[in-house]
Amino acid sequence: MFLTDAQLERYARHIVLKEIGGPGQKKLLKSRVLVVGAGGLGAPCLMYLAAAGVGTIGVIDADTVSLSNLQRQIVHDTENVGMLKVESAAKSLARINPDVHVIAHREKLTAENAEVIIRDYDIVADGCDNFETRFIVNDACHNVKRTLVSGAVGSFGGQLSTFKSYELDDEGVPYPNYRDLVPDAPPAGMMPACEEAGVLGALTGVIGSMMALEAIKEIVGAGTGLAGRLLIFDALDMRMRTIRLRHDPANPLSGEKTSALT
Structure with a gap:
């Protein structure tokens, strides 16, 4: 695979990084990333993945753009209110980078279709807003x-x-998965929805951009990823910390006594 003159110029700031370089940029152009949700987190994640030159970006969302989304969902704009979010996002990504092939999944991710869709991608970036979908993903x-x-x-x-719970860490123990962090969904009503509690728009930009950053690092093999660790960010006090996540042998998905989930 050769980079064209236009690509050499577009990705010049990546190519001069020794952690990425030409080989890393080629990996990005060959990679396939699925973004679950084109909302507050998915929007900046999608935009930075496209700008980075991720060759194929899938986006799955069954919702339409509403005016109240625009305070944080920056991949959409006012003229696209009422449009399917995946179509609105695809238009924006095409403007950002014509190198990128966008696959718009105009549907909800379910237990029935998740594995069929996800197996076509290398990495999944999940920015959904509910526990049911998080467990499915x-x-x-x-x-x-x-x-x-x-x-x-x-x-x-x-x-x-x-x-990446299908792999072992340096101690020979499976990496944790989301069910090690959240074994069960909280009771209904315990976690208020975004429209009830509110959310700072720029905060979704911070976390969504970090999602793109971690996906890019995984693709090119740069730095230390967050497998086995949880990054926690407090926007009010502008503090960040990282804690260790461990695999739970009782995990219903990947533990020693797995259930019908598998």
Whole structure:
């Protein structure tokens, strides 16, 4: 694979980085990343993946753009209110980078279609806003052996981790997955929805951009990923910390006594 003159200029700031260089940029152009949700987290993630030259970007979302989305979902704009989010996002990504092939999945990710869709990608970036979908994405990524970059936000805080529970860490123990962090969904009503609690728009940009960053690092093999660690960000106090995540032998998906989830 040869980089064209236009690509050499477009990705020049990547190519001069020794951690990426020409070989890393070629990996990006050959890679396939699925973004779950074209909302607050998915929007900046999609834009930075496209700008980075990820060759194929899938986006799955069944929702349409509403005016209240625009405070944080920066891949959409006012003229696209009422349009399917995946179509709006595809238009924006085409403007950012014509190198990118966008696959718009105009549907909801379900337990029935998740593995079929996810197995066509190298990495999944999950920015969805509900626990049901998070569990579905996590379980499918584990079963078809795909790396999952997962981000989440509250009103003024966010978190980020990478899950690859189909691999062993340096101690020979499986890396944790999302069910090691959240074994069960909280009771209904315990976690207020975004429209009830509110969310700082720029916060979703921070976490969504970090999701793209972690996906890019995984693709090119640069630095230390977040597998086995959870990054926690407090926007009000502008503090960030990283804690260790460990595999739970009782994990219903990947533990010693697995259930019908597998």
